[in-house]
Amino acid sequence: MTVIGENDLIDDMLLADLVSELPHAVRLQRLVTSLRAAFDCGAVALLRLDEDSLRPVAVDGLVREALGRRFMPAHHPRLAAILNRRDVTAFDHDSALPDPYDGLLDTRVGEPLPVHDCMGTSLHVDGQPWGVLTLDALRTGTFDQASRDRLRRCTVRVEAALRVTRLEQEIHALRMARGSAGGGAGDGLLPGSDEIIGHSPVVSALLRELAVVAGSDLPVLLLGETGVGKELFARYLHQRSSRVERPLIHVNCAALPESVAESELFGHVKGAFSGATTDRPGRFEAADGGTLFLDEVGELPLSIQAKLLRVLQNGEIQRLGTDRPRQVDVRIIAATNRNLRDSVRDGLFRADLYHRLSVYPAPIPPLRERGSDVLLLAGHFLELNRMRLGLRSLRLAPDAEQALCSYRWPGNVRELEHAISRAALKMVSRGAQRSDIVSIPASALDIGQPLEDALAGDVQPGDGEVGTGGIRPLRVVTDAAQRAHLQRALQASAGNWAQAARLLELDPSNLHKLARRLGLK
Numbered sequence: 195m196t197v198i199g200e201n202d203l204i205d206d207m208l209l210a211d212l213v214s215e216l217p218h219a220v221r222l223q224r225l226v227t228s229l230r231a232a233f234d235c236g237a238v239a240l241l242r243l244d245e246d247s248l249r250p251v252a253v254d255g256l257v258r259e260a261l262g263r264r265f266m267p268a269h270h271p272r273l274a275a276i277l278n279r280r281d282v283t284a285f286d287h288d289s290a291l292p293d294p295y296d297g298l299l300d301t302r303v304g305e306p307l308p309v310h311d312c313m314g315t316s317l318h319v320d321g322q323p324w325g326v327l328t329l330d331a332l333r334t335g336t337f338d339q340a341s342r343d344r345l346r347r348c349t350v351r352v353e354a355a356l357r358v359t360r361l362e363q364e365i366h367a368l369r370m371a372r373g374s375a376g377g378g379a380g381d382g383l384l385p386g387s388d389e390i391i392g393h394s395p396v397v398s399a400l401l402r403e404l405a406v407v408a409g410s411d412l413p414v415l416l417l418g419e420t421g422v423g424k425e426l427f428a429r430y431l432h433q434r435s436s437r438v439e440r441p442l443i444h445v446n447c448a449a450l451p452e453s454v455a456e457s458e459l460f461g462h463v464k465g466a467f468s469g470a471t472t473d474r475p476g477r478f479e480a481a482d483g484g485t486l487f488l489d490e491v492g493e494l495p496l497s498i499q500a501k502l503l504r505v506l507q508n509g510e511i512q513r514l515g516t517d518r519p520r521q522v523d524v525r526i527i528a529a530t531n532r533n534l535r536d537s538v539r540d541g542l543f544r545a546d547l548y549h550r551l552s553v554y555p556a557p558i559p560p561l562r563e564r565g566s567d568v569l570l571l572a573g574h575f576l577e578l579n580r581m582r583l584g585l586r587s588l589r590l591a592p593d594a595e596q597a598l599c600s601y602r603w604p605g606n607v608r609e610l611e612h613a614i615s616r617a618a619l620k621m622v623s624r625g626a627q628r629s630d631i632v633s634i635p636a637s638a639l640d641i642g643q644p645l646e647d648a649l650a651g652d653v654q655p656g657d658g659e660v661g662t663g664g665i666r667p668l669r670v671v672t673d674a675a676q677r678a679h680l681q682r683a684l685q686a687s688a689g690n691w692a693q694a695a696r697l698l699e700l701d702p703s704n705l706h707k708l709a710r711r712l713g714l715k
């Protein structure tokens with residue numbers, strides 16, 4: 195009979211996190227944090243093998259720059275010793291091998307690096323080396339035989355969890371390749387992955403808060419610039435609520451012309467208007483028992499706001515063309531990139547509706563305030579594109595990392611996602627082979643490109659889109675010019691689509707259509 199010891203139970207509890215519903219990056223971060231507490235040691239790091247380098251994907255007890263330092267040579271003597279052995283490898287404090295984390299351990303500033311022990315293990319997924327897990331103890335003698343045995347047991351579970359992660363990522367990449375995930379989803383049932391990537395203190399704190407509020411039925415108002423991930427956070431809330439088995443219905447209020455808004459939201463009966471040939475339920479009924487996500491709620495026409503308020507007050511809807519009330523049980527999550535208080539002041543948004551919706555306002559920070567998350571997100575999108583394009587390795591050249599870190603990202607995460615996808619495709623169209631280690635230079639990123647360059651066609655040698663005589667097709671050049679101009683308008687209006695539409699003298703729904711076609715939405 196196998197007796198499960200107390201340690202096993204603790205290990206099981208901390209590793210249960212690894213197969214939880216949490217996003218991958220959060221799971222890995224929690225893993226290293228839990229391991230550090232369980233082994234009572236100074237630092238834990240999880241490094242992923244990428245060709246001849248090891249990339250830190252989650253660290254605890256190392257200074258933050260360790261995550262930003264994306265590559266450590268895999269042939270570093272200690273790391274290579276760990277990597278090349280399928281067992282736990284331990285180093286005493288007097289080991290002659292240099293420490294890979296020299297200068298990165300989070301000791302008090304100015305203190306010399308204390309003598310310390312370390313141990314590590316290689317990790318394998320599907321028979322292939324995945325990377326290494328390392329533990330550093332600032333007190334010598336922390337790692338005894340029992341801790342080594344314990345790490346050995348943990349390794350098996352960590353590897354199983356990494357395999358689950360890999361499968362999930364493959365499924366997500368397949369969905370993206372089929373075009374069923376991400377921004378192009380339009381209205382209706384929300385598909386796609388809910389993975390929220392981010393370790394920055396602002397995002398971690400927000401996720402902690404939302405995990406708590408998700409369990410209540412309170413309305414949540416997600417606030418933030420375009421592309422910060424409001425839709426993703428709405429999914430996160432729904433998936434952690436008791437309504438998860440019921441639908442999450444998306445309504446893009448900006449794309450709802452006033453004439454059809456009422457019937458779209460509340461449904462209609464046959465004969466309610468010319469063309470209403472059958473009874474049709476609206477979005478509220480479709481979301482019954484689940485969640486209704488009112489995206490860009492600030493754009494709702496005032497007449498519809500009054501009707502929406504009534505539904506929120508009494509939980510009853512009336513299909514257009516009948517007086518018969520129907521009871522619905524719907525949780526509301528709304529999102530806007532407008533300052534709704536200003537809209538209330540300007541008479542564009544009802545104050546009573548604002549108070550109903552903003553019971554729990556959740557501001558989502560712009561990407562430029564998330565520090566090292568930029569590189570973390572870039573790594574995530576690189577990996578998705580690597581899988582989608584079937585490449586062996588896809589990474590950023592140092593100048594590209596630099597460019598990503600110093601850019602202001604007016605289009606936030608969406609803009610980053612598109613920049614990486616465009617650059618990856620560009621590298622392939624320039625002749626990158628599947629077996630190559632593809633390194634994206636800053637010049638391929640095409641971010642913050644001045645309008646003049648876009649208009650000049652910015653011809654690159656070997657660019658797949660270049661026609662005879664080095665002339666780009668007109669469509670490519672005008673698309674680039676329109677994309678750059680739209681980004682400027684959005685930047686000038688602080689991500690407010692309605693205001694950008696006014697600046698551009700475009701109808702808001704046409705602006706949304708155009709932004710979607712140009713990959714900005």
Ligand SMILES: Nc1ncnc2c1ncn2[C@@H]1O[C@H](COP(=O)(O)OP(=O)(O)OP(=O)(O)O)[C@@H](O)[C@H]1O
Pocket residue numbers: 376377389390391392418419420421422423424425426427489531571607608611715
């Ligand atoms: N933290 C994140 N981790 C991973 N992907 C993200 C993250 N935030 C946003 N994304 C991705 O960026 C894209 C834009 O996100 P989303 O559509 O949720 O933004 P939004 O704030 O709703 O934008 P808009 O206001 O323009 O509708 C999506 O493809 C989404 O999956």
